[in-house]
Amino acid sequence: MTGRVSQERLQAEIERFAQIGRTAEGGVTRLAFSPEERQAQQLMGELLAEAGLSVRTDAIGNLFARREGREADLPVLMLGSHLDTVPNGGRFDGALGVIAGLEIMRVLQEQGISTRHPLEVVSFTGEESARFGTGTIGSRAMLGTLNLERFLASRDLHGISAAEAMRQVGLSPEKVTDAQRDPRQIAAFLELHIEQGRILETEQKAVGIVTDIANSTRLAVQVIGRADHSGTTPMPLRKDALVAAAEMVLAVEERVKALGEAPSVGTVGILHVEPCVMNVVPGKASLGIDIRDIDFERKARVVKGVKDRITAIAKQRGVEATIEVLGDGRPVALSPVIIETMRQAAADLGIDARIMVSGAGHDAMNLATVVPAGMIFVPSKEGRSHSHLEWTDFAAIPPGVELLLETLLRLDRSL
Ligand code: HGY
């Protein structure tokens, strides 16, 4: 049976949350631990409370809303995603998954449906790595797998540490360990998300059922050359950090293509130059590199190839290069039981589903290491995401939310 969720309500909430951190171009900027993220969490908490749930915020800033079940001592069925975004990002990435949880709670309340398991809607904080170079902060803090010391010391573009950013929005970094939860409290985790790719749109499929989530290796590279006068330094005598870095950027692309396969991707998303003035040969350059794959060993081969090239380029150009590994995530397989439940539910509901992998990282990849986890995708227009042009037709959202609801109800009966 479909037709339970309200497309109008989903659209209204997506448009309402899109106003929090709205940019001039119509995108959204709600960075991790920013006032905008806290404002969105606060509003979501109020709406979930209106839907009858009891709401709390944990020590790292995750929002949890609980709906009691008939068997209170059962572990919770958890669903949700994140409300933070990349700078000038889209209104669907993350927010859709939390708003879908709100919509499902509203439907259960309206239809007087009770469940065996208690349910929890979660909005994890800091899913995007955009601000501090490491992502899925809230879900890893909850699972106790976040390197707290490194995270709290990490700094954003303005030199603000994560600890300071937390204090600025009323959170206490010294209490972050209180966020840890015993995974045995969680029966399963479900996340609805936009695909952020082109497959569903190209193949005209209504939803994606995710089997695996790619994970990333993130490298911070510092290139130290020698700042010199741009007018008086002959070319053969230069130690130009930016030219070396430029060669390294091209080497990332070349090594991924040479050593990887279709799911292998590599991106240099950050490049800083010092002193960044036209009459000085750049003395320093720093790069942020993101390499991903759904195959851990293949990703490791690509990462080694990139590191070797960086070292060779530095040697050849007489500059120094240091490589710091910010993160080295293992790709994750999602729960076969949940995948099968979703596949069967989609067939029964007449929702055209496509089994697929996720090139993007999600909180589900952390939950999946300790509890049964599943993900559902809805189409992204032209695959665009992490851009103000991110779009999903509102009519394309209900099938994903219906499938999420039906999967939740089936897991409630079967787990
Ligand atoms: O970067 C990612 O894959 C996700 O969008 N946070």
Ligand code: MN
């Ligand atoms: Mn994202």
Ligand code: MN
């Ligand atoms: Mn996301």
